[in-house]
Amino acid sequence: xxxxxGVALASAALGGDMLAMSDLLDHLAGYVGRICxxxxxxxxxxxxxxxxxxxxxxxxxxxxxxxxxxxxxxxAVREAVRTARQQAISVPTELAELPAAGDPxxxxxxxxxxxxxxxxxxxxxxxxxxxxxxxxxxxxxxxVPVGTVKSRLHRARASFRRAWTS
Numbered sequence: 358x359x360x361x362x363g364v365a366l367a368s369a370a371l372g373g374d375m376l377a378m379s380d381l382l383d384h385l386a387g388y389v390g391r392i393c394x395x396x397x398x399x400x401x402x403x404x405x406x407x408x409x410x411x412x413x414x415x416x417x418x419x420x421x422x423x424x425x426x427x428x429x430x431x432x433a434v435r436e437a438v439r440t441a442r443q444q445a446i447s448v449p450t451e452l453a454e455l456p457a458a459g460d461p462x463x464x465x466x467x468x469x470x471x472x473x474x475x476x477x478x479x480x481x482x483x484x485x486x487x488x489x490x491x492x493x494x495x496x497x498x499x500x501v502p503v504g505t506v507k508s509r510l511h512r513a514r515a516s517f518r519r520a521w522t523s
Contacts, residue, residue, distance in 0.1 A: 359384075360426060367422040378416070382409050388426070389433045395483045396437035397444070398472050404440035408433040430488070434480055434498050441476030470520045478513035481506055 363384050369377030389408045394401035411432045419428055471479055477499070484495045485506075492510070496503045 363425055364422045367416070367419065367425045370416055371419065371422065378413065381416075382413060385409065385412065385429055389429065392430060392433040392483065392488065393437040393440075395471060395487060396434065396476060396479045397440040398468065398479075400440040400444050401437070404437040405433070407440065408436040411436065431498050434484065438476045438480050438499075441479065470517055473520050474513050474516055478509050478516065481509040482513040482517070485510055 363381065366377050366381035366384055370381050386405070386409065389412075390401065390405045393404035393408060397404040408429070412429055415432070419425065471482075474482065480499060481495055484490045484498060485492065490498070492503050492506045496506045499506065501509075
C-alpha cells in the first residue's frame with residue numbers, strides 16, 4: 358500500500374475533492390478488509406463496508422492526514438469487533454484431520470480455529486501478530502489496559518494452539 362498516496366488523497370478529500378474521496382475509499386478498501394476479515398470472519402465484508410462508510414462520514418474530523426492509517430485502523434477494528442459480537446455463529450467443536458502444508462483446506466481450518474476465539478481475543482491476535490502492532494498500540498486501539506491485551510493474547514494463543522492440535 359502506498360501510504361504517501363493515501364495521505365495525499367486524504368488531504369485532497371479534506372479540501373472538498375469528491376473524486377479524491379472516491380479514490381481514497383478505493384485505496385483503503387484492501388487495508389480495511391485485511392483488518393476486518395480475520396476479526397469479523399464471515400462478517401468481514403460487512404464490517405469493512407461499515408468501516409469505509411464511517412471513514413467517508415468522519416473524514417472531516419481527521420485533523421492530520423498523516424494519521425490517516427492509524428485512524429482508519431481504529432475504525433476498522435471497532436467495526437470488526439462490533440460485527441463479530443453481533444454474529445453469534447455456532448462453531449463445531451472438533452477439527453478434522455490436519456491438512457498438509459500447501460493444502461487449500463489449511464486456510465479453512467485456520468479460519469475455523471479463529472472462529473472459536475471471542476471477537477476481543479481475535480482482535481488482539483490480529484493486531485499484534487498480523488498487523489505487527491505492539492501491546493501498547495493494541496491497548497490504545499481496543500481501549501483496554503496493556504495488561505488486558507497481554508492476557509487476551511496469552512489466552513488467544515493458548516486457545517488457538519489447543520484447538521489446532523486437538
